[in-house]
Amino acid sequence: MASRMRKLFHRQNAGAIEERRKMRKELFAFNKTVEHGFPNKPTALAYDPKLNIFAIGTSNGVIKIYGAPGVEFMGIHSGDFSVSKLFFLPAQGRIISLLDDNSLHLWEINLKDGGSTMEEVKNFMIEGRLKKISVCCLSSDASRLYLGTEGGNIYLLDVESFDLEDHIVYQDVVMQKLNDSPSSSVPDDFKVNPGAVEAIAQHPSDKDRLLIGYNRGLMIIWRQSELMLEASFVGHQIESLCWHRDGTHFTSSHNDGSYQVWKVSGASSPAKEPLVPYGPFPCKAIPKILYLTTKSEPFTIFSGGMPRASYGDRHVVTVIQDKTQHVVFDFTSKVIDFFTMSNVNDEDEFDEPHSLVVLVEEEIVFIDLQTKGWPTFQLPYLSSLHASAITSSNYICNVPSQLWEKIQEVGEHQQQNVMSTRDFPVIGGKNLVEPPAYHDLLLTGHEDGSIRFWDASASAMKYLYQVNVAQLFTAEGGEQNGSPGVVEAEEEWPPFRKVGNFDPFSDDPRFGVQKVVLCPQSGTLVAGGTAGQVVVMKMGEDEEEKKTIEVVQAKIVVDDKFVWKGHEALPVREEPFKFPRGFQVELVAQAHPPAAITALAFQSTWGIIAFGTSHGFSLIDTTLKRLIVSHCTLNPHDLSVTGEHMSRRMSLTKSLRASLRRVRQKRGTTKPRKQRERRSNDTGGKVIEGSDNTPTTPEKESRGRGFDDADLVPIERKIEARSEDPKVSMVRYVYFANTFVRDAHTATPSLWVGTNAGVIYIYSLGVPTGENRLQGNVVAEISKEIKLKHGAPINSMVVVDSDNNPLPDPIEVQHECAKPPNMSGHNLIVCSEEQFKVFALPSLKPRYKTKLTAMDGSKVRKVAFINYRSRNNDSYSENHISCLTNQGELGIYSIPHLKRQDHYQALRRENVTGIASLLFTPRGEGMYLLSPSEFERFTMSASTVTEPLCMLELAEGMRPVPPEPEVEPEPEPAAEATEEGAGGDADAAAAAAGAEVAQEAKPDAEEQEPGEKDAMLPSEDPPAATLQNGPSEEAEAEAPTAGGDAETAAAIQQEVDNQTADD
Secondary structure (H helix, E strand, C coil): CHHHHHHHHHHHHHHHHHHHHHHHHHHEEEEEEEEEECCCCEEEEEEECCCCEEEEEECCCEEEEECCCCCEEEEECCCCCCEEEEEEECCCCEEEEEECCCEEEEEEEEEECCEEEEEEEEEEECCCCCCCEEEEEECCCCCEEEEEECCCCEEEEECCCCEEEEEEECHHHHHHHHHHCCCCCCCHHHHHCCCCEEEEEECCCCCCEEEEEECCCEEEEEECCCCEEEEEEECCCEEEEEECCCCCEEEEEECCCCEEEEECCCCCCECCCCECCCCCCCECCCCCEEEECCCCCCEEEEECCCEHHHHCCCEEEEEEECCCEEEEEEECCCEEEEEEEECCCCCCCCCCEEEEEEEECCEEEEEECCCCCCCECCCCCCCCCCCCCEEEEEEECCCCHHHHHHHHHHHHHHCCCCECCCCCCCCCCEECCCCCCCCCEEEEEECCCEEEEEECCCCCCEEEEEEEHHHHEECHHHCECCCCCCCCCCCCCCCEEECCCCCCCCCCHHHCEEEEEEECCCCEEEEEECCCEEEEEEEECCCEEECCCCEEEEECCCCCCCCCCCCCCCCECCCCEEECCEEEEEEEEEEECCCCCCEEEEECCCCEEEEECCCEEEEEECCCCEEEEEEECCCCCCCCCCCCCCCCCCCHHHHHHHHHHHHHHHHCCCCCCCCCCCCCCCHHHEEECCCCCCCCCCCCCCCCCCCCHHHCCCCCCCCCCCCCCCCCCCEEEEEEEEECCCCCCCCEEEEEEEECCCEEEEEEEECCCHHHHHCCCCEEEEEEEEECCCCCCEEEEEEECCCCCECCCHHHHHCCCCCCCCCCCCEEEEEECCEEEEEECCCCEEEEEEECHHHHCCCEEEEEEEEEECCCCCCCEEEEEEEEECCCEEEEEECCCCCEEEEEECCCCCCHHHHHHCEECCCCEEEEEEECCEEEEEEEECCCCCCCCEECCCCCCCCCCCCCCCCCCCCCCCCCCCHHHHHHHHHHHHHHHHHHHHHHHHHHHHCCCCCHHHHHCCCCCCCHHHCCCCCCHHHHHCCCCCCCCHHHHHHHHHHHHHHHHHC
């Protein structure tokens, strides 16, 4: 009977564990999905005019291919080498990359899993110093890649076999032909050592003729089939060559800032004298030049060529259309490469370029050559996120359509006279993702005081709108920050025109935006800055003129002895000025001392904002524009205490002592552990935590003589006491909630403030309602104060109802964007750097906790409360805590039991910038800075994945038809085996089957619940008592700590062992 009961218990428990494991797979799945922004450190550029796609290569071996918005492919080379050059095989969906290790790689974009993926199919390495590739040229039929080398020879790579052909254009042979030519006027000096191959260009109509340029200035036309030198030319040191479309002329550019037009037939002399466009003084080299014809006047486009003395530090691309237009496009970073786009075919008479694409180190710029004035295009992706350094970010889900349309409208109005009105010219590929049914915003605050709005609803993140907070203030030296996007023309020569958005310089470091909050329902934007300024703005549909800006002074430190040694507050502009359409200022609050804003919250229904600094926090009434309360968190005894970081390591002596103590406990008899009662003193509104941070229950009897629970729990790291740190006063988090603070019967508005010292201040708020709101004052009274025993900084707080749902914002309930909360059984969840803890409200009695630092030494850096939906059942969801640690690990913890559901290694622990910049989204996704210019997007939700799904539509025959599977002949009936043979085979088959079953059973055995020891550690699989989303009876009856469920898990394991013994 007992054996049957054990079997039944084991089966029921194993079924519950398996069911929960399946549910976790439906809820959680970690994937890095897409990279937003501009590739870091680009090194190469290529364009496929047939498929209308382009590619960018980077210094870390990444190739990214882009087409229409949403069409994106990425390939990563195995070695850590920079991409030197890229070459598309037109219309084939293939690209060749040259790395700086002299290796060539062939990539294909092929159909796979309903979309297209990029994969490497072939590679080739050329060995030898003299074979170092200096320049490449793809033949017009894409069958050969000409490889010019430092040694002066040209090798031919057969693209199909991806191997070198036997035919080689030897420099010695060329020089011999040059010596044998009676009409050659090349000086003898050039015939000895013309230098490396600097340029190769195939004739536009005669594929047999190659134009070759050597480093020292020798240029030749070589006939491949006849191995004949057709013509030779001598100029200055060569940088690049390009054929004219008719093939009768070509243009060369040189290292002295000159370019020259040469006539192919006739004398080997230039058709025109060398032209130095920005001479006569010494100029820099012209690395690349294009000569393009049109029905009107031709284009000459080149990079570089600036006078060395006066403009040698400029990064430019010059566009000249005969004498009608001449513009020098001035960029803020180095020019990498450029190309033009055209809709003509090879048979057409003219080039007719319509767009110029310039890749520079920090951005890519598309220039409209068909519109008067040559304006730039608005980018649908690849925007320079770091136009000014990113200092803060926030993600807003489900933006109402009304606000979304207003943001789009004012953004278009901002760019009305700056950007081209033509459609974006790159439209290659096909986006297979349906347009999202929702609108998501990414807000980025920047060092120059700007806030940029990005459409983050899809994989292609698009710039929408910009607010310039800095224009409200006067910078250093009394200069005022003007409106963004206005570039004044400069009357000078050369005719420079600033293009691009990247601007790494800031007028004043105090402009930096440290915190940004948006209420999408009320259309209110709040930004906190580096100099203690908090700006409240509302969406305005019309231009408005402000005579004065209302300023509320918030004096946080009132001690006269305190001396602020930092920067001064930013002076607010006093003269009237017009606010354009969009977000317009309503109020400016200024903290004193003017330290950076470290925490910010806005409650639009109540009309109040709260912000914190390193000295304390303030509460501001935005309706009446007045200060409600300020609270200083500095130590009143010593305002200048300094300290050291706490130690997280257990010393060797303490570790040995702990081990010996456990050995003695095993040998001795078990001593009953005394239950310690918790006492909460509400005197003065303070609640001080005791040594044990959770309530305990009487321990169950030990299961054997000399058996102690200490043997079942892992060793907790000793966290040594913190020394006084001057930053302990910093406010880390502010939070508004309508919950039970004073009693369990009446919910009131409240403010919760968490500091670096592990202190939580709780304020009860009296907010007048209805018509009284405009006359009555908001009253704030401190209700309680919590001091966490471990004193770790508070990262986040939230109040959840009895259904474990975080309380929604009242304005979301008013607009039916969220369900009304359950106003019973409220709990407060406090997430510090070291622990997560649940308190019952309003008693603040601890209920659950989990330790992170004490277990694995990690410290929590980011926290979010996310609703995870099942990918198979949209009506089922669970609320969980998601966090990131300083080890780069993501963790998911249940509410309210705080059991770890899953964990993922997302970032390297050395990636401090990525960890500091990470933000979670309400949909279970997240972003972090992969580089200064890129966000890496990831998801932890199995139901929410934002990634590109696209394909290239290739012509028939571009990929070989897969061979049909051969029909295998049916095997002939085998001869009947003898009884012994049959018996032996049967035994062998049975043994093999048994081994296979055992092999399959082994992983299942390994997936059993962890024992008593593992129950204390953050586990991938939750204990049986926490399989439900809500609190279980066992969890309520026993001590709800991580170790409280360990005994249950150990009992289960004991039953399994007993069952095995019985069998």
